[in-house]
Amino acid sequence: MKAETRAVLALGLGQTMAWGGSYYIPAILAAPMARDLGVATPVVFGVFSAALLLAALVGPAAGRAIDRQGGQGVLVASNLVLALGLGLLGFAQGLASLVLAWGVMGLGMGMGLYESAFASLARLFGKGARGPITGITLMAGFASTIAWPLTTWLEAGYGWRGACLAWAVAMLVLGPLLNGVLLPRPAAPAEAKPGAAPAASEAPPPGALVMGLLAFVFAVSGFGASALAAHLPGVLAAAGATPAAVVAAAALLGPAQVAARLLEFGLLRRLDPVLNAMVANTLPALGAALLLGLGAPGAIAYAMLHGAGNGLLTIARGTLPLALFGPVGYGSRAGWLAIATRFAGAAAPLLFGLAVEGWGAWALVITSALYLGAAVALICIRLMLGRTEN
Numbered sequence: 420m421k422a423e424t425r426a427v428l429a430l431g432l433g434q435t436m437a438w439g440g441s442y443y444i445p446a447i448l449a450a451p452m453a454r455d456l457g458v459a460t461p462v463v464f465g466v467f468s469a470a471l472l473l474a475a476l477v478g479p480a481a482g483r484a485i486d487r488q489g490g491q492g493v494l495v496a497s498n499l500v501l502a503l504g505l506g507l508l509g510f511a512q513g514l515a516s517l518v519l520a521w522g523v524m525g526l527g528m529g530m531g532l533y534e535s536a537f538a539s540l541a542r543l544f545g546k547g548a549r550g551p552i553t554g555i556t557l558m559a560g561f562a563s564t565i566a567w568p569l570t571t572w573l574e575a576g577y578g579w580r581g582a583c584l585a586w587a588v589a590m591l592v593l594g595p596l597l598n599g600v601l602l603p604r605p606a607a608p609a610e611a612k613p614g615a616a617p618a619a620s621e622a623p624p625p626g627a628l629v630m631g632l633l634a635f636v637f638a639v640s641g642f643g644a645s646a647l648a649a650h651l652p653g654v655l656a657a658a659g660a661t662p663a664a665v666v667a668a669a670a671l672l673g674p675a676q677v678a679a680r681l682l683e684f685g686l687l688r689r690l691d692p693v694l695n696a697m698v699a700n701t702l703p704a705l706g707a708a709l710l711l712g713l714g715a716p717g718a719i720a721y722a723m724l725h726g727a728g729n730g731l732l733t734i735a736r737g738t739l740p741l742a743l744f745g746p747v748g749y750g751s752r753a754g755w756l757a758i759a760t761r762f763a764g765a766a767a768p769l770l771f772g773l774a775v776e777g778w779g780a781w782a783l784v785i786t787s788a789l790y791l792g793a794a795v796a797l798i799c800i801r802l803m804l805g806r807t808e809n
Contacts, residue, residue, distance in 0.1 A: 422603045426543055427551050429601035430536045431558030433494065436593060437531050438559055439566030440586035441501055441524055447570040451579040458514055466518055468765045470525030475761035477529025482538050482750030489605035490539025491598060497531025498594025505587035509580045533559075534757045537737035538750030542605045545746040549692070552737035553684045560677050560730070629803060630752070632796040633739060634759040636696065639793040640732040641760035643703060643786050646771035647725055655722070657779035659715040668722035675726030676733075683734050692742045693801050696735040700794040702728030707783035728790070736760065743800070 445467045453460040484493050504523035511517045536555055540548040573582035647654070651672070655665045683695065706724030709717035740752050774782035 423544065423551055425601055425603055426540060427554040427558070429597045430494075430539065430551075431555040433498075433594065433597040433602075434533065434536050434555055434559035435562045435565060436589060436597075437497065437501065437528075438562035439569070440505065440590060441528050442532070443563050443566040444570055444582070444586065447567055447574060448579045448582060451574060452511075452517075455579065456511060456513055456517060458517070462514070463517070466521045469518075470521040470528065471761050471765050473522060473525030474529035474532070475758040475765075477526055478534055478754035478757040478761075479751055480754070481530045481535050482752070482754030485535060485538040485542055485750040486748055489542050490535060491602055491604060493535055494531055494539065494598035494602070495595050497527050497535065498590045498598060500530060501527035502587040502590035502594070503527075505583045505590065509583035509587065533733070533736065534753045535750075537741075538753050539602070540737075541741055541746045541749040541753075543603060546741060548741055548746070549738050550684070550688060552741075553680060553688065553734050556730075556734050556737070557677065557680050557684060560673070560680060560733075564673060629743060629800055630755075632800050633743065634756055636700070636739075636793040636796050637736060637756050638759040638763040639700070639789045640729075640736065641762075641764035642767045642771075643725075643790060644729050644732070645764035645767035646786060647703075647729075649768035650771055650775050651722070651725075653775055654780050654783065655710075655718045657775065658710050658718065660718040661715065664715060664718050668718040671719065671722050672726040675723040676730030679727035679730035680734060683731060691801075692735065692738040693797055693804075695731060696739055697794045697797045699728045699731035699735060700790045700797070702731075704787040704790045707787045711780060711783060743804070 445464060449463040449467070450460050453463045456463075481493050481497075500523060504520055504527055507516065507520035507523055511520050533556075537548070537552055540551045540555070544551060570582050570586075573585050577585065651669055652665050655668055656662075660668065679699075703725040706717075706721035706728075709724070710721040711717075713720075736756070737753075740749060740756060744752055771782060771785070774785055778784075
């Protein structure tokens, strides 16, 4: 089996498990967890949001470790930490132990979700990692599709504690196998000769302004994805869509993400990733214009365009730093950029929810302006790099 195929299989399956057993479990388990522990359900989600912020802060250190030694050790360690956190969660008895468990989970998520997987591929394949990055997002794009029904079944049969412990066992058994055995080991980095010029892939990266603009683009992506994940049904209902139309539109969100990623994997992978990201940022804004202009008839179009844009932007989180900065130091940069993505994503449900309460579907003007601002930031990056290359 080719190294690239092994890496995509290992990380695709590993990411599906890591996301399914961490990020996606509160949607199913928060309510029964809150009842059993004697806290309000929003408290559970608040602790989960804090864990996401902790995960963002862990990212740069995890990325630096992957830059030095590859992803195997960091990813296996993340599986073990997530297993410990899930075990603590399964035995939690009150708010203090809930906070401790999710704190451990936050560490594991910071070490083991997409940015670490992307950095592992950059360490393995250098600038050739774009295709594998798309491959693992295709596989892990089904994490919620698999995790939500599975967690629901586990909770119904064994309770929320049993579901957490089952996920912990999966992390312990499958994590080291996928990330420690199936994932190829990177070659040792070549030592530069004294006085030698840096290789093309090791050329000094663009300046801090480019990094800042890219952080803004990633923050917009995190904000938009998180805001609509929490409030899409309410926004569509506020636009006049019937309950049946809301369900139908929401059901198309996932398939639209996967379809866009398939398009990137095939036709779009030969195009400039900066251009792809520009297009991705315009799709949700176009969908919002259709929804606000047409009302209920635009619900399906909005869900599909938002889903497609979000699917492409998930890939862009991996491919843009690689294209702009090269593979050297990729993990550390990706970790710093993830802080912008996750902090914005953590704030989005509350902030966008307040906007929806006040303005209804017209709250989409906010996300549309942000997406278009991100597209303009990417144009600026392209122009700056064009001047640099000339």
